[in-house]
Amino acid sequence: MIEQNLNELEKRSIYIIREAYSRFKNIAALWSMGKDSTTMLYLARKAFMGKVPFPVIHIDNGIDFPETYQFRDELAKKWKLNLIVAKSKIKPEISGFSCCGANKTIALKKVMKEKGFDALIVSIRRDEHGIRAKERYFSPRSKDFKWNYKDQPAELWDDYTSKLDNGGHIRVHPMLDWNEIDIWRYIKKNKVPVNPLYFSRNGYRYRSLGCTHCTVPIKSNAKTLDQIIKELKVTNVEERSGRQQDKEKEYIMQKLRAFGYM
Amino acid sequence: MKVYRVAMLGHKDHGKSTLIGSLLIKTKSVTKQRIEEAKKASKELGKAFEPAFLLDSFYEEQRNGMTLDTTRAEIHYKNVAIELIDVPGHEELIKNMITGASYASAAVLIISAKKNEGIRPQTKRHLYLASMLGIDKLLVAVNKMDTVNYSDEVFNNIKNGIEPFIKELNLKEYYFVPISAYNGENLTTNSIHMKWYKGKPLLDVLLRLLKTNKSKDKRFIGIVQSKIEDKFAIHILNGELKSNDLVKVLPQGKIAKVKSIYNGLKPSNKAKVGDNVMISTDVVLNRGDLLVHKNDKLEPVSMFLGKIFLAKNIDKRNVIIRINGLDYNAKISFIKRIDPTRNKELDGKPEQLEVAIVKVNVEKSVAVEPFEINKDIGKFTIFDNKNNFLGFGNVLKL
Structure with a gap:
């Protein structure tokens, strides 16, 4: 896995977060308590002298891991986050595509509408999935959350679109350039707090975190940040291989994203 | 790496x-x-x-x-x-x-x-x-x-x-x-x-x-991203900024003193190219303002010659151009029509996928330089009044 220059990545992400903050009236960020969105919040603190100046949304379906809830509450307090918990209902018979597609997206739509957010920071990365690699830094979504991937706006140099459909919003992607291994190297270098589920217990660890229903751990003995970084240097397995919704059918990620999934 | x-x-x-x-x-x-x-x-x-x-x-x-x-x-x-x-x-x-x-x-x-x-x-x-x-x-x-x-x-x-x-x-x-x-x-x-x-x-x-690397000059250029409480978010495009520096603010033209610099989670004495800092000054800065050294020759203009690529037909002379992160009303007049597939001058009005030399009149003055000299502040993008992308351009001459 390619290791990039962390200073350059940090500078570009902070630039994008600040551009977004100054261009939109009412911006929020999604926080899953995973490594990517937690790193993004750390960068936002660096961008604004230690304080995240926008609300942070957790889409909570009630079935996240206990460690995840504990991590959320502790860090929200420590970093003085303006945390919004948006509850989504979970139906036991629904999983994978329909779960993330229906349940989480419905909850997100509801909170976006209630609070009138016009932009949402989402910590996706280009190396996660071929479809995510097609994203812009600023990516418009229509009123019904659709991603018109066939007609994305031009995005030249460091200048991002601020075009808004009536009632739509802009997804802001400050972490697009980062690779999985860069996130871990950055976490180590800056001592960014991290969800304990990523570290090996009984020979298994979570490499990508979703809820308890659709995430499975991978075989791993990596118990420290150094061991995780070492493991990633030689891995030949995709990061999201433990995520059910990615594997159900070909092009599923494309459909999920077109319908508003993160 | x-x-x-x-x-x-x-x-x-x-x-x-x-x-x-x-x-x-x-x-x-x-x-x-x-x-x-x-x-x-x-x-x-x-x-x-x-x-x-x-x-x-x-x-x-x-x-x-x-x-x-x-x-x-x-x-x-x-x-x-x-x-x-x-x-x-x-x-x-x-x-x-x-x-x-x-x-x-x-x-x-x-x-x-x-x-x-x-x-x-x-x-x-x-x-x-x-x-x-x-x-x-x-x-x-x-x-x-x-x-x-x-x-x-x-x-x-x-x-x-x-x-x-x-x-x-x-x-x-x-x-x-x-x-x-x-x-x-x-x-x-x-x-x-x-x-x-x-x-x-x-x-x-x-x-x-x-x-192969070209050596970069040390000339300082910073751009204002936003105002946060009593401080200003600055992105350093080139060179270095130190506390107590005197900088010229463009297009305002005022001279400002950099009172303090905050880089990341800590105060700092200086910032270099690519850095995103917070500064406090004795002048109120606005989004899109450029900061240069107080003796820098850069001056704002309200008219310049540009070379543009037409991603779409430009039917109306009145367009929006985005320069240094801000949108301005502007009028463009075509001077030359160029076929970019032959680099040849053509007669008539330039069309979609062609290039044109244009005169750009901007509603307010802006700080720009020819693209050849400075890529950071020598470029612009063009939109119609519904924010549809029409093309992009290089500043040729002031």
């Missing part, structure tokens, strides 16, 4: 995505799982394994065998990381091509050697656009050499056909390499089929191109 960004340019079907796919495989920069997925997708669509599917992940892209939108792939070669930016070759997708190419400092231009393919208008248009986007290093990959029996004559004809155009565009550093992307010939090792070619394989030539 520094990552070099390279745009992959060329006419549709000349093999841009296939080349990137092959490079990913050759340099082992892609997981087995991704290769398996691409194989599976190829099979389901009843096609032979297509390395391009490693990039073209939209369903529509795989079914129709064409790239719709720009994407990126990273390769690792001899301890250098290179980000290859794939762009669509179709004319109607030029907006996506420009988006992808604007991130790069170097380009690989792909020209197919296959019979009836060769140098096309779109090949030259991509080259012209690359120079307007600020790309100044070029590698021309003559592809599909396997379809012409690896003939040096075909290769030389293409080289001689495109070289004068490259020179006209003032691209100073460029190389030619014959390859077969699909068969993986001359990518990382010299091909046994082309013993007449005395140069290095494609990736080694690319490394040489990327590693």
Whole structure:
């Protein structure tokens, strides 16, 4: 896995977060308590002298891991986050595509509408999935959350679109350039707090975190940040291989994203 | 590790995505799982394994065998990381091509050697656009050499056909390499089929191109992103800023004293190129203001000459132009019409996919410089009043 220059990545992400903050009236960020969105919040603190100046949304379906809830509450307090918990209902018979597609997206739509957010920071990365690699830094979504991937706006140099459909919003992607291994190297270098589920217990660890229903751990003995970084240097397995919704059918990620999934 | 960004340019079907796919495989920069997925997708669509599917992940892209939108792939070669930016070759997708190419400092231009393919208008248009986007290093990959029996004559004809155009565009550093992307010939090792070619394989030539560095000047330029409480968010475009520096604020024209600098989570005495800092000053700054050293010659103007590329027809003289992060009402008047596929002046009104020399009158004064001198503050984008992208431009003369 390619290791990039962390200073350059940090500078570009902070630039994008600040551009977004100054261009939109009412911006929020999604926080899953995973490594990517937690790193993004750390960068936002660096961008604004230690304080995240926008609300942070957790889409909570009630079935996240206990460690995840504990991590959320502790860090929200420590970093003085303006945390919004948006509850989504979970139906036991629904999983994978329909779960993330229906349940989480419905909850997100509801909170976006209630609070009138016009932009949402989402910590996706280009190396996660071929479809995510097609994203812009600023990516418009229509009123019904659709991603018109066939007609994305031009995005030249460091200048991002601020075009808004009536009632739509802009997804802001400050972490697009980062690779999985860069996130871990950055976490180590800056001592960014991290969800304990990523570290090996009984020979298994979570490499990508979703809820308890659709995430499975991978075989791993990596118990420290150094061991995780070492493991990633030689891995030949995709990061999201433990995520059910990615594997159900070909092009599923494309459909999920077109319908508003993160 | 520094990552070099390279745009992959060329006419549709000349093999841009296939080349990137092959490079990913050759340099082992892609997981087995991704290769398996691409194989599976190829099979389901009843096609032979297509390395391009490693990039073209939209369903529509795989079914129709064409790239719709720009994407990126990273390769690792001899301890250098290179980000290859794939762009669509179709004319109607030029907006996506420009988006992808604007991130790069170097380009690989792909020209197919296959019979009836060769140098096309779109090949030259991509080259012209690359120079307007600020790309100044070029590698021309003559592809599909396997379809012409690896003939040096075909290769030389293409080289001689495109070289004068490259020179006209003032691209100073460029190389030619014959390859077969699909068969993986001359990518990382010299091909046994082309013993007449005395140069290095494609990736080694690319490394040489990327590693030559121009020394950057130390002139300070900062841009104001926003105001946060009583402080200002500044992005440093060039040079260095220190506390107690006196800076000229443009277009306001006032001189400001930098009272304090905050870099990240800590106060700091100075900031350098690329940094994003918070500063406090004795002058109120606005988004889009430029900061330069107090004796800098930069002055705001309300009229300049520009060269623009029309992504769409520009029917009305009144447009919105975005400069230094702000939108302005502006009037443009056409002076010359240029066909970018021949670099020739034409009569009449410039149309979509053409280039024009224009006079730009801006409603307010703006601080700009010719693109040739300063890429950071010598460029602009053009929109209609509904915020639809019409094109982009370079400042030519003040």
